Amino acid sequence: MENMRKKPRPRRSFTPEFKTEIVDLCQRGDRSVGQVAKDFDLTETAVREWVRQAEARRRWQRRPQGEVIFHSDRGCQYTSGSYAQLARELGVRLSVGRRGSAGTTRWPSRSSRR
Incomplete structure:
Protein backbone atom coordinates (compact mmCIF):
# COMPACT_ATOMS: atom_id res chain seq x y z
CA MET A 1 0.00 0.00 0.00
CA GLU A 2 1.29 3.44 -0.87
CA ASN A 3 2.06 6.08 1.67
CA MET A 4 -1.32 7.62 2.62
CA ARG A 5 0.08 10.89 3.97
CA LYS A 6 -1.03 14.15 2.43
CA LYS A 7 1.64 16.35 0.96
CA PRO A 8 2.12 19.51 3.00
CA ARG A 9 0.55 22.51 1.39
CA PRO A 10 3.04 25.19 0.30
CA ARG A 11 3.12 28.23 2.58
CA ARG A 12 0.92 31.02 1.29
CA SER A 13 1.05 34.74 1.96
CA PHE A 14 -1.91 37.09 2.07
CA THR A 15 -2.26 40.82 1.60
CA PRO A 16 -3.35 43.02 4.51
CA GLU A 17 -6.52 43.88 2.55
CA PHE A 18 -7.44 40.19 2.26
CA LYS A 19 -6.86 39.63 5.98
CA THR A 20 -8.99 42.66 6.81
CA GLU A 21 -11.83 41.32 4.66
CA ILE A 22 -11.65 37.91 6.38
CA VAL A 23 -11.67 39.56 9.84
CA ASP A 24 -14.68 41.68 8.83
CA LEU A 25 -16.56 38.55 7.74
CA CYS A 26 -15.83 36.90 11.10
CA GLN A 27 -16.89 39.92 13.13
CA ARG A 28 -20.11 40.49 11.21
CA GLY A 29 -21.59 37.64 13.24
CA ASP A 30 -23.49 35.71 10.58
CA ARG A 31 -20.74 33.06 10.14
CA SER A 32 -18.36 31.42 12.57
CA VAL A 33 -14.59 31.67 12.30
CA GLY A 34 -14.52 28.01 11.30
CA GLN A 35 -17.03 28.54 8.52
CA VAL A 36 -15.15 31.56 7.12
CA ALA A 37 -11.89 29.59 7.23
CA LYS A 38 -13.50 26.66 5.42
CA ASP A 39 -15.12 28.90 2.78
CA PHE A 40 -11.76 30.47 1.91
CA ASP A 41 -9.63 27.31 2.32
CA LEU A 42 -7.74 28.76 5.29
CA THR A 43 -6.77 27.24 8.62
CA GLU A 44 -8.97 28.19 11.53
CA THR A 45 -5.86 28.93 13.60
CA ALA A 46 -4.64 31.53 11.08
CA VAL A 47 -8.05 33.23 10.93
CA ARG A 48 -8.32 33.35 14.74
CA GLU A 49 -4.84 34.91 14.90
CA TRP A 50 -5.83 37.57 12.34
CA VAL A 51 -8.93 38.40 14.39
CA ARG A 52 -6.86 38.60 17.60
CA GLN A 53 -4.31 40.90 15.95
CA ALA A 54 -7.06 43.16 14.56
CA GLU A 55 -8.65 43.48 18.01
CA ALA A 56 -5.28 44.34 19.56
CA ARG A 57 -4.65 47.01 16.90
CA ARG A 58 -8.11 48.46 17.50
CA ARG A 59 -7.46 48.68 21.26
CA TRP A 60 -4.21 50.59 20.72
CA GLN A 61 -5.77 52.94 18.17
CA ARG A 62 -8.52 53.91 20.60
CA ARG A 63 -6.15 54.70 23.45
CA PRO A 64 -7.08 57.92 25.24
Missing part, protein backbone atom coordinates in the same frame (compact mmCIF):
# COMPACT_ATOMS: atom_id res chain seq x y z
CA GLN A 65 -4.47 60.58 25.92
CA GLY A 66 -3.36 60.97 29.53
CA GLU A 67 -3.91 58.71 32.50
CA VAL A 68 -6.96 56.44 32.66
CA ILE A 69 -8.29 55.37 36.05
CA PHE A 70 -10.94 52.66 36.30
CA HIS A 71 -12.76 52.73 39.66
CA SER A 72 -14.90 49.78 40.70
CA ASP A 73 -16.21 47.87 43.67
CA ARG A 74 -14.37 44.83 45.01
CA GLY A 75 -16.20 42.30 42.84
CA CYS A 76 -14.19 39.22 41.91
CA GLN A 77 -14.24 40.13 38.20
CA TYR A 78 -12.46 43.41 39.01
CA THR A 79 -9.88 41.94 41.37
CA SER A 80 -8.78 38.92 39.32
CA GLY A 81 -5.19 38.57 38.18
CA SER A 82 -6.07 38.36 34.48
CA TYR A 83 -8.09 41.59 34.74
CA ALA A 84 -5.18 43.35 36.42
CA GLN A 85 -2.80 42.04 33.73
CA LEU A 86 -5.03 43.40 30.94
CA ALA A 87 -5.24 46.76 32.73
CA ARG A 88 -1.43 46.90 32.95
CA GLU A 89 -1.10 46.06 29.24
CA LEU A 90 -3.51 48.86 28.37
CA GLY A 91 -1.93 51.35 30.76
CA VAL A 92 -5.06 51.65 32.93
CA ARG A 93 -4.73 52.30 36.66
CA LEU A 94 -7.17 50.27 38.73
CA SER A 95 -8.89 51.78 41.76
CA VAL A 96 -11.26 49.99 44.13
CA GLY A 97 -13.38 51.35 46.94
CA ARG A 98 -12.81 50.57 50.59
CA ARG A 99 -14.23 47.35 51.93
CA GLY A 100 -17.78 47.78 53.18
CA SER A 101 -18.29 51.33 51.93
CA ALA A 102 -21.51 50.98 49.97
CA GLY A 103 -21.94 54.75 49.94
CA THR A 104 -24.50 55.42 47.23
CA THR A 105 -26.26 52.06 47.54
CA ARG A 106 -27.34 52.42 51.20
CA TRP A 107 -30.86 51.47 52.13
CA PRO A 108 -33.03 54.47 52.99
CA SER A 109 -33.68 55.02 56.69
CA ARG A 110 -37.13 54.21 58.11
CA SER A 111 -38.01 57.87 58.54
CA SER A 112 -37.43 58.64 54.84
CA ARG A 113 -39.68 55.78 53.71
CA ARG A 114 -42.86 57.17 55.30
Whole structure:
Protein backbone atom coordinates (compact mmCIF):
# COMPACT_ATOMS: atom_id res chain seq x y z
CA MET A 1 0.00 0.00 0.00
CA GLU A 2 1.29 3.44 -0.87
CA ASN A 3 2.06 6.08 1.67
CA MET A 4 -1.32 7.62 2.62
CA ARG A 5 0.08 10.89 3.97
CA LYS A 6 -1.03 14.15 2.43
CA LYS A 7 1.64 16.35 0.96
CA PRO A 8 2.12 19.51 3.00
CA ARG A 9 0.55 22.51 1.39
CA PRO A 10 3.04 25.19 0.30
CA ARG A 11 3.12 28.23 2.58
CA ARG A 12 0.92 31.02 1.29
CA SER A 13 1.05 34.74 1.96
CA PHE A 14 -1.91 37.09 2.07
CA THR A 15 -2.26 40.82 1.60
CA PRO A 16 -3.35 43.02 4.51
CA GLU A 17 -6.52 43.88 2.55
CA PHE A 18 -7.44 40.19 2.26
CA LYS A 19 -6.86 39.63 5.98
CA THR A 20 -8.99 42.66 6.81
CA GLU A 21 -11.83 41.32 4.66
CA ILE A 22 -11.65 37.91 6.38
CA VAL A 23 -11.67 39.56 9.84
CA ASP A 24 -14.68 41.68 8.83
CA LEU A 25 -16.56 38.55 7.74
CA CYS A 26 -15.83 36.90 11.10
CA GLN A 27 -16.89 39.92 13.13
CA ARG A 28 -20.11 40.49 11.21
CA GLY A 29 -21.59 37.64 13.24
CA ASP A 30 -23.49 35.71 10.58
CA ARG A 31 -20.74 33.06 10.14
CA SER A 32 -18.36 31.42 12.57
CA VAL A 33 -14.59 31.67 12.30
CA GLY A 34 -14.52 28.01 11.30
CA GLN A 35 -17.03 28.54 8.52
CA VAL A 36 -15.15 31.56 7.12
CA ALA A 37 -11.89 29.59 7.23
CA LYS A 38 -13.50 26.66 5.42
CA ASP A 39 -15.12 28.90 2.78
CA PHE A 40 -11.76 30.47 1.91
CA ASP A 41 -9.63 27.31 2.32
CA LEU A 42 -7.74 28.76 5.29
CA THR A 43 -6.77 27.24 8.62
CA GLU A 44 -8.97 28.19 11.53
CA THR A 45 -5.86 28.93 13.60
CA ALA A 46 -4.64 31.53 11.08
CA VAL A 47 -8.05 33.23 10.93
CA ARG A 48 -8.32 33.35 14.74
CA GLU A 49 -4.84 34.91 14.90
CA TRP A 50 -5.83 37.57 12.34
CA VAL A 51 -8.93 38.40 14.39
CA ARG A 52 -6.86 38.60 17.60
CA GLN A 53 -4.31 40.90 15.95
CA ALA A 54 -7.06 43.16 14.56
CA GLU A 55 -8.65 43.48 18.01
CA ALA A 56 -5.28 44.34 19.56
CA ARG A 57 -4.65 47.01 16.90
CA ARG A 58 -8.11 48.46 17.50
CA ARG A 59 -7.46 48.68 21.26
CA TRP A 60 -4.21 50.59 20.72
CA GLN A 61 -5.77 52.94 18.17
CA ARG A 62 -8.52 53.91 20.60
CA ARG A 63 -6.15 54.70 23.45
CA PRO A 64 -7.08 57.92 25.24
CA GLN A 65 -4.47 60.58 25.92
CA GLY A 66 -3.36 60.97 29.53
CA GLU A 67 -3.91 58.71 32.50
CA VAL A 68 -6.96 56.44 32.66
CA ILE A 69 -8.29 55.37 36.05
CA PHE A 70 -10.94 52.66 36.30
CA HIS A 71 -12.76 52.73 39.66
CA SER A 72 -14.90 49.78 40.70
CA ASP A 73 -16.21 47.87 43.67
CA ARG A 74 -14.37 44.83 45.01
CA GLY A 75 -16.20 42.30 42.84
CA CYS A 76 -14.19 39.22 41.91
CA GLN A 77 -14.24 40.13 38.20
CA TYR A 78 -12.46 43.41 39.01
CA THR A 79 -9.88 41.94 41.37
CA SER A 80 -8.78 38.92 39.32
CA GLY A 81 -5.19 38.57 38.18
CA SER A 82 -6.07 38.36 34.48
CA TYR A 83 -8.09 41.59 34.74
CA ALA A 84 -5.18 43.35 36.42
CA GLN A 85 -2.80 42.04 33.73
CA LEU A 86 -5.03 43.40 30.94
CA ALA A 87 -5.24 46.76 32.73
CA ARG A 88 -1.43 46.90 32.95
CA GLU A 89 -1.10 46.06 29.24
CA LEU A 90 -3.51 48.86 28.37
CA GLY A 91 -1.93 51.35 30.76
CA VAL A 92 -5.06 51.65 32.93
CA ARG A 93 -4.73 52.30 36.66
CA LEU A 94 -7.17 50.27 38.73
CA SER A 95 -8.89 51.78 41.76
CA VAL A 96 -11.26 49.99 44.13
CA GLY A 97 -13.38 51.35 46.94
CA ARG A 98 -12.81 50.57 50.59
CA ARG A 99 -14.23 47.35 51.93
CA GLY A 100 -17.78 47.78 53.18
CA SER A 101 -18.29 51.33 51.93
CA ALA A 102 -21.51 50.98 49.97
CA GLY A 103 -21.94 54.75 49.94
CA THR A 104 -24.50 55.42 47.23
CA THR A 105 -26.26 52.06 47.54
CA ARG A 106 -27.34 52.42 51.20
CA TRP A 107 -30.86 51.47 52.13
CA PRO A 108 -33.03 54.47 52.99
CA SER A 109 -33.68 55.02 56.69
CA ARG A 110 -37.13 54.21 58.11
CA SER A 111 -38.01 57.87 58.54
CA SER A 112 -37.43 58.64 54.84
CA ARG A 113 -39.68 55.78 53.71
CA ARG A 114 -42.86 57.17 55.30
